[in-house]
Amino acid sequence: MKLWRKMLLSLTVSASLLTAASVPAAMAAPQPATVKVNMxxxxxxxxxxxxxxxxxxxxxxxxxxxxxxxxxxxxxxxxxxxxxxxxxxxxxxxxxxxxxxxxxxxxxxxxxxxxxxxxxxxxxxxxxxTSPGLGGTEAPVAEASQTGRGFMWEVQSNGNTVYLVGSMHLADKSFYPLRKEYEEAFAKADHLGVEVDISKAAGEEQQKLIMQLGMYQDGSTLKDHISSETYTKLGDILEKNKMKRDALDPFKPWVAEVMISTLKPMEAGYEASAGIDLHFIQKAMERKIPVIELESYESQLNMFNNFSKQLQEKNLNTALDNYDEMGTAMDQMAEMWKTGNDQALLEFTNTMSDDAEYNQAMLTDRNIDMANKIDGYLKNGNKEEYFIVVGAGHYLGDQGIVQLLKNKGYDVVRK
Incomplete structure (x- = not known):
């Protein structure tokens, strides 16, 4: 269960936050760039x-x-x-x-x-x-069979329609093509809503922010803030990945946790570049429709940075102790998404509740804020359609977005 909780990063935290891992990773072990043409x-x-x-x-x-x-x-x-x-x-x-x-x-x-x-x-x-006939090599044609049901709901009110889509922030090409209901709903949308517009995540401002919040500014290092046992375990895994044992010394425990949590999934082929949210962000840019941010890069980073010292080390230890199993866990989560298994998603989401501080920050507070914004879209009277894509882990449960909208009187229909 604790392992599942760590993998929920890919269901609850925007891939822009997961790019925080790229900063220490680049400092620890720079890698050449890769170029992909139509995947x-x-x-x-x-x-x-x-x-x-x-x-x-x-x-x-x-x-x-x-x-x-x-x-x-x-x-x-x-x-x-x-x-x-x-x-x-x-x-x-x-x-x-x-x-x-x-x-x-x-x-x-x-x-x-x-x-x-x-x-x-x-x-x-x-x-x-971006256009048929340009570049010679067009994007792969969707296969006749569709790979995944995923998670999507529809809400209508006051002439407005909101589609709620649960994202996997890390995915691979096996998730595509999406079933036609996604593409048809998106084709009618006037706005795309996401946690954060991750197409901007590599910007200089965002990278400065992770350096400011994720690194110690008082001359101390990670070794000064976690137990020797935790530090030793971290060093062992860094060495496994051909990095120096002290490669993450400038960074706080939450940055180390995010980095460790993404190594195995990336090794297994799961990438932010294939995530469901980025898929639709790219389509929104091609259609030239507005991309609305329900949160911000800064708010997500601050959430992690504001975790207590005890919780940061606890989360890091969970990632370290379950490191070797994370690839398998990611495969299980991918299967859950593709089959659209609501019960499995709820079970994954409920693993957050074993720590009140973690659950409050990661889900409860954020879900309330996002549900309130969606409520505003439904009430604005503009007679528009909104296609909202946020981590799938935000939707189910007593404090999930679906239930919060039902509490406001809306009929939320699973699609």
Whole structure:
């Protein structure tokens, strides 16, 4: 049960918070960037992408081939390529690394008709084709069979409709295609609502915030704030992952906990870049509809930072003690989501209740705030449709969003 509670991070906390793990991970063991075109990883061989001054540089010829574009000419300050039969000149200087020409990925991605996203947690650049016929390689066509029921409810009032969707913040390609009811409801939506717009999570402001809140500012280190037993267990797992035992010394226990909790799921192939919320954020950007944040990056970070010293160490110990089983637990949660198993979701959610402080902050307070905002959307009289995607763990139980809306008099229908 305690293990399930740790995995509930992927059901209750926005993936923007999970990107907090990317900061200590990057400091502890920097990794090269990965590039994916429509969810398919580009194989660069020994010529890996590099990050220079916050810009991802990629081998020019290999990337153009992956985008089905052709290089026709270069000058010191420009590149000419043919995309879908059309010649385009791009203003960009080439950078030579070990005899290979590199170029900023965003420049050629944009020119080839792709949206370009950066996932800080997995250090992955996602290029997704935005229009048919551009880029040569279109997004994979949905299969005839649909992979998961998931969790969705519908609420109608005062001419407004709100769809409530339960997200898995970490997922993989096996979650897709979503069943048609999701896509049909989203196609009619005037607004997308999410916990936090995670497309902005890698921004400089957000990264500064995690450094300010997640690191000790008084000269002390993690070793000074947790027991020697906990510190030793943490060091053992860091060494397992080819990091130094003291790699997380600058960080508070809650940051170490989030990082440890994401290592095994990521190893098993679960990524924030495949999460249900990011899937719809990207679609909202393509449709150019507003993305509404029900919370904020700062509020989620502050929630963890405000946990008592005792709870922070307790949570870290739970993550450490169950580290080897987290991949399996994530598989179980993925199966729960795909089958839309309400009873299993409620059981997962109820594991929060073994600690009053944790349950109050992670679920109760946040659920009340989000339900109140949804209540406002239903009452505003604008005759609009809202597609709300928040962690699935927020919906069920006596203090879940579904029950809170029922308490306000709404008829909430499972779809």
């Amino acid at each position: 398919q990883k580009v194989n660069y061989g020994t010529d890996a992408p590099v990050i220079s001054e916050k810009t991802t540089l990629v081998p020019l010829r290999s990337t153009l081939k992956a985008l089905d574009a052709e290089l026709t000419g270069t000058t010191p300050d420009s590149i000419t390529v043919v995309v879908n039969g059309k010649s385009i000149t791009l203003q960009s200087k080439l950078t030579e690394i070990n005899g290979v020409a590199y170029v900023p990925v965003r420049i050629i991605g944009d020119a080839a008709g792709y949206s370009v996203r950066w996932d800080a947690q997995t250090r992955t650049v996602q290029l997704v084709s």
